[in-house]
Amino acid sequence: MNILIKNVLTVFPNGTAKKTNIAVKNDIIFAIGTIPETFTANTTIDGQGKLAVPGFVNAHTHVSMTLLRSYADDMKLMDWLENKIWPVEAKMKKDDIYWGAMLGITEMIKTGTTVFADMYGDMDKVAQAVEETGIRAVLSRGMIGAAPNGQAALQENCTLFENYNNSADGRITVMFGPHAPYTCPPDFLKQVIEKAQKYNAQIHIHLAETEGEVKECLEKYSKTPIAQMEKIGLLDCGVLAAHCVHLSDEDIAIMKKHNVRVAHNPGSNLKLASGIAPVKKLLEKGICVGLGTDGASSNNNLDMLEEINLTALIHKAATLDPLAVPAFKALQMGTYYGAKAVGLNDTGKIEPGMKADITLFSMQGTQWTPCYDAISLLVYSANASMVDTVIVNGKILLDKGLLTTIDEEKIIYEANKCAERLTGKTIKN
Amino acid sequence: MNILIKNVLTVFPNGTAKKTNIAVKNDIIFAIGTIPETFTANTTIDGQGKLAVPGFVNAHTHVSMTLLRSYADDMKLMDWLENKIWPVEAKMKKDDIYWGAMLGITEMIKTGTTVFADMYGDMDKVAQAVEETGIRAVLSRGMIGAAPNGQAALQENCTLFENYNNSADGRITVMFGPHAPYTCPPDFLKQVIEKAQKYNAQIHIHLAETEGEVKECLEKYSKTPIAQMEKIGLLDCGVLAAHCVHLSDEDIAIMKKHNVRVAHNPGSNLKLASGIAPVKKLLEKGICVGLGTDGASSNNNLDMLEEINLTALIHKAATLDPLAVPAFKALQMGTYYGAKAVGLNDTGKIEPGMKADITLFSMQGTQWTPCYDAISLLVYSANASMVDTVIVNGKILLDKGLLTTIDEEKIIYEANKCAERLTGKTIKN
Known part of the structure; x- marks a missing residue:
């Protein structure tokens, strides 16, 4: 599956953040910037108002x-x-x-x-x-x-x-x-x-x-x-x-x-x-x-x-x-x-040839305003609830805040059952 | 205006957290627990799955x-x-x-x-x-x-x-x-x-x-x-x-x-x-x-x-x-x-007679699971994007995440204009 993330503010390995396009081909970051015409995306993500960082x-x-x-x-x-x-x-x-x-x-x-x-x-x-x-x-x-x-x-x-x-x-x-x-x-x-x-x-x-x-x-x-x-x-x-x-x-x-x-x-x-x-x-x-x-x-x-x-x-x-x-x-x-x-040399930065492990933050709201420096805002002002999209190995696991491979409600139910049995305590909420 | 928050897990001044009801009369916390029958609410908030803390x-x-x-x-x-x-x-x-x-x-x-x-x-x-x-x-x-x-x-x-x-x-x-x-x-x-x-x-x-x-x-x-x-x-x-x-x-x-x-x-x-x-x-x-x-x-x-x-x-x-x-x-x-x-003796705890300055957190999701101790979860696991409702002086200023007195979009627009004029820099997002 191929993914195109269009017009997204992207944190580059040199510490700059610039708007660009990111093309993902199967499990790999295929191209950044001008995307070859031969590339066809199965899914296109509008990167406007988002920040792309390595997962x-x-x-x-x-x-x-x-x-x-x-x-x-x-x-x-x-x-x-x-x-x-x-x-x-x-x-x-x-x-x-x-x-x-x-x-x-x-x-x-x-x-x-x-x-x-x-x-x-x-x-x-x-x-x-x-x-x-x-x-x-x-x-x-x-x-x-x-x-x-x-x-x-x-x-x-x-x-x-x-x-x-x-x-x-x-x-x-x-x-x-x-x-x-x-x-x-x-x-x-x-x-x-x-x-x-x-x-x-x-x-x-x-x-x-x-x-x-x-x-x-x-x-x-x-x-x-x-x-x-x-x-x-x-x-x-x-x-x-x-x-x-x-x-x-x-x-x-x-x-x-x-x-x-x-x-x-x-x-x-x-x-x-x-x-x-x-x-x-x-x-x-x-x-x-x-x-x-x-x-x-x-x-x-x-x-x-x-x-x-x-x-x-x-x-x-x-x-x-x-x-x-x-x-x-x-x-x-x-x-x-x-x-x-952790011994992996093919992930951790947004660069052609690296594994497509990418996280997109939504930059909406006051914590991102004004945005003089997106990296400072991410590190010092944002929180993790602002994560919008997560791609691992070229697959979208979180899509606009929604999990694609996981039934969260069921997991919380089962985890609470395990917790109660293990500790003998009643879970409150 | 009177508000009734029903069946909400509440952090009490003694450091315990228990499910209860909170009645707000005008600007004051009027009653907690069993609410007098004479109390009539203009607004009722379902407290299920929420944690009430002092603002x-x-x-x-x-x-x-x-x-x-x-x-x-x-x-x-x-x-x-x-x-x-x-x-x-x-x-x-x-x-x-x-x-x-x-x-x-x-x-x-x-x-x-x-x-x-x-x-x-x-x-x-x-x-x-x-x-x-x-x-x-x-x-x-x-x-x-x-x-x-x-x-x-x-x-x-x-x-x-x-x-x-x-x-x-x-x-x-x-x-x-x-x-x-x-x-x-x-x-x-x-x-x-x-x-x-x-x-x-x-x-x-x-x-x-x-x-x-x-x-x-x-x-x-x-x-x-x-x-x-x-x-x-x-x-x-x-x-x-x-x-x-x-x-x-x-x-x-x-x-x-x-x-x-x-x-x-x-x-x-x-x-x-x-x-x-x-x-x-x-x-x-x-x-x-x-x-x-x-x-x-x-x-x-x-x-x-x-x-x-x-x-x-x-x-x-x-x-x-x-x-x-x-x-x-x-x-x-x-x-x-x-x-x-800051010199205020009538706010900062959820107790009858205090000013009605109350924050409700949504306890949904993995960061609140399992909930053995809601106060520990709030302090060590939650983040501020989980705030659901905010009451100040008996008025609801944030209602299920929506601001009631503020046009956020306009404020961000105006703040960015001020920021650009003050610094001469272009705002990125």
């Missing part, structure tokens, strides 16, 4: 945890995990994983996200949700090496790779997902590395999220989490490292050396009081930093525009530098840098 | 600056002011002030704000916009005592008080607006105090916004801005102090002693890299802290739900305490505390 890339989430949104907030981390999150997670069945994923994917599509990187259990059900909805995803089986099911989880990650890597018209990629250095002993991580090398797969892992984690790692291994991962050889696999809040200069040098890509999760890091990652420094050192929402239980949504906005704001105050992360840089982190972070 | 109070803004939204971002403060903001402000005429105010008020009503505290020039035009639109406001003439027009501005503030205080069915209150200690010499401030006392008016001022301001004040007066204001006697007038980012423990003790109320502006403080105000400490000391957006040129919107969300998030990370500002506390800061901060 957002959510570089770190646990999508099925959307079922726990607002279940437990404003608590100390271990109290929250031990008394609220883990007991419920232990009860989750495949159906919960599926409906949680459908709920989260619905929200992501409606808020302009076209790619997400996920780490959780029963990932075949997440893969099913990705297949059915049309979104793009990078999936990994979250593995707690220290848990009784560690070996089983590793086997599941292998099976996930065999069954789903490069499936769903190439929309699904599979990584290996060892949870973190503090939950995965060195021997287990070495097994993961071996499997990742066997499959030529990359690794998605939580690193240096909290002060406590770094302290514990130093006590146990006399190394920071980053240095410990280098020692074990994990950083040679191609690593997407979530969080990276507490880093030394030596850590950053190691990350640069091994081309570790970061998923920065400002909303979750603030809400869980983990701290503020040294993003300005990471960017200055040339490290690739994408953005993620983390799970909705610690955010509490999957709204990437909020993460882009937070990224543009908090690092200015943290460094007392109003130029620390300018608006366009934050947008790049939420799009092209995010794509590179 | 948001924007405790510090410069509404006409909405004309400069996205005109200049990601710049050093003095570069931004001297080369961008001040030259354009110098060209502003009464028409610009009026259309800028209309643009900002339109946005505020649509995003659930029912009260705003403003400081700027030509405030009679802002008062006109407040009268026409039906919103509630606390207006002050921004005065630069050191400027050639300092005396004229003080006279204008007096005239503003005489003409508008307690006008528009009591919706307008007038304060005195000396800009800041670094722009208003002690002699000028003493004149302001004298006038404020004469009119029994309160004072709205910027205090301790930046490190530079505090340093300069210490060099000039050997006192911090707060201590200097105490010495001059300004703090005895009833003070709404905007920003208060850089405070010593002594400053906080002085503020407590004089019951100084704070307008915390997290979005602006982050964006201008001013820093993060010690809000947790202020709250612990029992100081009243409301929230404001500041002007749209340094935010870039007037969305109070974003400020509430930022407040709940950033102080957790700044203090490494996940309980620093819980969700309901942040909501109170954006409502009841804000009302007290």
Whole structure:
């Protein structure tokens, strides 16, 4: 199917925004500007009053945890995990994983996200949700090496790779997902590395999220989490490292050396009081930093525009530098840098030859007035309810605010049923 | 006119959310729960699927600056002011002030704000916009005592008080607006105090916004801005102090002693890299802290739900305490505390006898699912485009998303014309 978006204000890879035409041929951005006469569109979208940006890339989430949104907030981390999150997670069945994923994917599509990187259990059900909805995803089986099911989880990650890597018209990629250095002993991580090398797969892992984690790692291994991962050889696999809040200069040098890509999760890091990652420094050192929402239980949504906005704001105050992360840089982190972070080199910018993953915002209303600078307005003034159209892999998944592949009402009904069963609580609205 | 809101999930002053009925009689919340049979409604609102919260109070803004939204971002403060903001402000005429105010008020009503505290020039035009639109406001003439027009501005503030205080069915209150200690010499401030006392008016001022301001004040007066204001006697007038980012423990003790109320502006403080105000400490000391957006040129919107969300998030990370500002506390800061901060004791909570300033959110969609805790969802997951209905002083100003007193299209047209004339730039969308 071919799509022509006519006369749309478009954010280009160089940070300018200009009105142009975008032609999509099958799953690819075919041409921008003057469209060859040979191109025939099956669908034409009037781009007047709209802003075209690369679809957002959510570089770190646990999508099925959307079922726990607002279940437990404003608590100390271990109290929250031990008394609220883990007991419920232990009860989750495949159906919960599926409906949680459908709920989260619905929200992501409606808020302009076209790619997400996920780490959780029963990932075949997440893969099913990705297949059915049309979104793009990078999936990994979250593995707690220290848990009784560690070996089983590793086997599941292998099976996930065999069954789903490069499936769903190439929309699904599979990584290996060892949870973190503090939950995965060195021997287990070495097994993961071996499997990742066997499959030529990359690794998605939580690193240096909290002060406590770094302290514990130093006590146990006399190394920071980053240095410990280098020692074990994990950083040679191609690593997407979530969080990276507490880093030394030596850590950053190691990350640069091994081309570790970061998923920065400002909303979750603030809400869980983990701290503020040294993003300005990471960017200055040339490290690739994408953005993620983390799970909705610690955010509490999957709204990437909020993460882009937070990224543009908090690092200015943290460094007392109003130029620390300018608006366009934050947008790049939420799009092209995010794509590179999750290992995809063919999406994240609007350019001929790239995958057709495009989000259109409606620029109606006061928040877009006056429009001296559309990128500033997007990052500092707009919100995700202004998303009008979302195209993934050349297919329109959101059409003037309406989902084309998803029955939202049914998903909300089923998700509420799962949530009530899991928690024994009555849902209010 | 009487309004009955039936069966609506309502946030009560004690932090619970329960389904109930709300009866509005003229400008007052008349009854909650079982409504007396004698009450007759002219309008009945079906509250099913909606959340009723007190209307948001924007405790510090410069509404006409909405004309400069996205005109200049990601710049050093003095570069931004001297080369961008001040030259354009110098060209502003009464028409610009009026259309800028209309643009900002339109946005505020649509995003659930029912009260705003403003400081700027030509405030009679802002008062006109407040009268026409039906919103509630606390207006002050921004005065630069050191400027050639300092005396004229003080006279204008007096005239503003005489003409508008307690006008528009009591919706307008007038304060005195000396800009800041670094722009208003002690002699000028003493004149302001004298006038404020004469009119029994309160004072709205910027205090301790930046490190530079505090340093300069210490060099000039050997006192911090707060201590200097105490010495001059300004703090005895009833003070709404905007920003208060850089405070010593002594400053906080002085503020407590004089019951100084704070307008915390997290979005602006982050964006201008001013820093993060010690809000947790202020709250612990029992100081009243409301929230404001500041002007749209340094935010870039007037969305109070974003400020509430930022407040709940950033102080957790700044203090490494996940309980620093819980969700309901942040909501109170954006409502009841804000009302007290701007000197209004009869609005900011849903309780019989209070002014009928109420915002209803639509709880449809994934961001509200599952709903274990509606207040958490509002603060951490929702966005301001989900505002459905806004009532101010017992009048419905937004009805299922539609403005009842405002022609939004005309306002956007006129605001764009003003913006183009002021800046010489072409508006893009």
